[in-house]
Amino acid sequence: MAAPSLTPSTAGPARPASPRTAGPPPPDGRFARSLRRNLTAHGFLIGAVVCFAVFSWYPMIREFALAFQKTGNGGTRWVGLDNLETVYHDPAFWQAWRNTLLFTLLALLLGFAVPFVTAIVINEFRHGQGYLRLLVYLPVMLPPVASVLLFKYLYDPGYGLLNELLGFLHLPEQQWLQDPGLSMLSVVIASTWMNMGGATLIYLAALQGIPGELYEAAELDGAGLLRKVWHVTVPQTRLVLSLMLLMQVIATMQVFVEPFLLTGGAGPEGSTTTVVYLIYQYAFNFNNYGAAAALGLLLLVLLAGFSAAYVRLSRAGDE
Template structure:
């Protein structure tokens, strides 16, 4: 009979060599094995970071530098705040900001509310939701130029489909893109149709995550459709609604493609001139890259302010 000991003996398994004692430190072989195992993942990650740095971070840094420089006769000199002075002394800047803010407001009234309503309607269907989702998302899959050309045909004052419908209804025909009072609204309608599919699907995913017991409890309390939407649907999707509101504000304040292709950018009497189109004019029509970068930096600071306000509001709401 042997006495018990404080040390444990290691039983050597047949055919297996015990691992060498490294003093509690990971061996070089283990590190090499881990590196080799994750080499592919690290390669993809490094490639993504390099692409993001080259196409996103570098242009932002370059824009910041250009905003304080001026190039004349091939020579680049530091201009201080003169580019910002040039931008804010331009009479077109205030009209561009007014049009941009008005476009954002109208786009939110349509592009923020309509996709949410569409998602609620689709969510009520028990069959055929896949076809409805495809139908709603189809405009997003179309190339923007094709969608804009489609609306340019619809808005044509001579043979456009909208004016044909107005003739059948004995209503006065409209100059949709030629009238300063209608051109911006026409661009908003086209932009909403082109971009609402993605927002509608995000809202639909949020709606399908709401527990059905909440609606059943609301029905037992005698709540109708509107009260269920107000007291159940909106509170349960509040964070998604706020996030989409921020994303749509950022997107609509950078609108360029729709007014550029539908009205040539400026539109009748400058009614569709936006801030991004004015940046385009400074850079490619006036060859004033410093003023374009300065105006772009102002827009960046404004949108960053919206993002910071959203982050603070969402953090306060969670607490």
């Protein structure tokens, strides 16, 4: 048997294996979770933006285009400012603006003052404020149709509670919704009752943020309730009052539901025809969508000015 050779091998030392080309390292668990979380958030955000674009931006763009178009059996054609001219020369246009401004003025006198006074009264109570807040907010929670039926009963010329009360006091009965001179005021009263709850709670929150030391100092100076309200409450809530005033102007300029449900929209001799109801008439009664869009565009421009003032006041309050 041959002995194994003891001659050293001439082969060199073994070379280390060359490393394989590797790609980017896989993301760790934290990065993957963050990526999935961001993708989910962006997915929800994209869905919200798409819905907002479809149901808000597109109608606004379409309305702007429709204000300068004429629609009919022959299709759609551009007519320039003809729709604006048609609206401008319509006598109902000026009556609608007068009625809307009258509603806004009356609604500010009642809908601005009544919630503020109510908030001051509630703030004076040391106990039971929660029940009072709930009681004030109840009309807001009622469906508008139910509130309108209630006021139709109150205003009914035959068996309404208001005329029953006038008869008990030996005063002449009134045609609350049938008299052109009373119909708008009657609508404003109903609207104030239906919508005052939210404003009252906002004013109440502002009042409860006023330091009590200011009222104590005013009492030491001999100030009564009215002087405390004028010299302490009003200055301390000036920003909230200004913002609420602008919000109420914007809301009342768009009034539609209350006149439509109480008086059918137009009211006796057109006394409750508002701008938004006239837009409704142009679109659905007269099939003049171009005129409706033109009038809506005019209202949009006006409300944009109030909205800009509201945003500016809001920023001033934040600063």
